[in-house]
Amino acid sequence: MNTKEKHIRENESRAKNEVRLEHEKNEAPNADMIADSLKANGKNMKRRDTFKTNKLWLWLGVIVLIFILLYWLFGIGTLGDTLNWFNG
Numbered sequence: 308m309n310t311k312e313k314h315i316r317e318n319e320s321r322a323k324n325e326v327r328l329e330h331e332k333n334e335a336p337n338a339d340m341i342a343d344s345l346k347a348n349g350k351n352m353k354r355r356d357t358f359k360t361n362k363l364w365l366w367l368g369v370i371v372l373i374f375i376l377l378y379w380l381f382g383i384g385t386l387g388d389t390l391n392w393f394n395g
Contacts, residue, residue, distance in 0.1 A: 380386035
């Protein structure tokens with residue numbers, strides 16, 4: 308192998324390495340950005356689901372309190388007398 312061929316092969320391998328390094332540089336930030344966006348999406352979904360769950364528990368508590376209030380009002384007879392549901 309003469310020096311010219313050796314020089315050409317060295318230049319080709321350098322060019323290939325540069326292309327490979329440039330490709331890796333371009334891929335790495337994209338992979339990091341994708342990973343960060345997946346984490347952010349996961350946090351947003353968990354926050355939204357937690358909010359929905361808390362909202363459901365809040366409404367369940369309100370409904371239970373309404374039933375307790377109605378039971379108490381019927382229990383002491385105030386609501387029954389007001390609505391004429393009781394005889395007497």
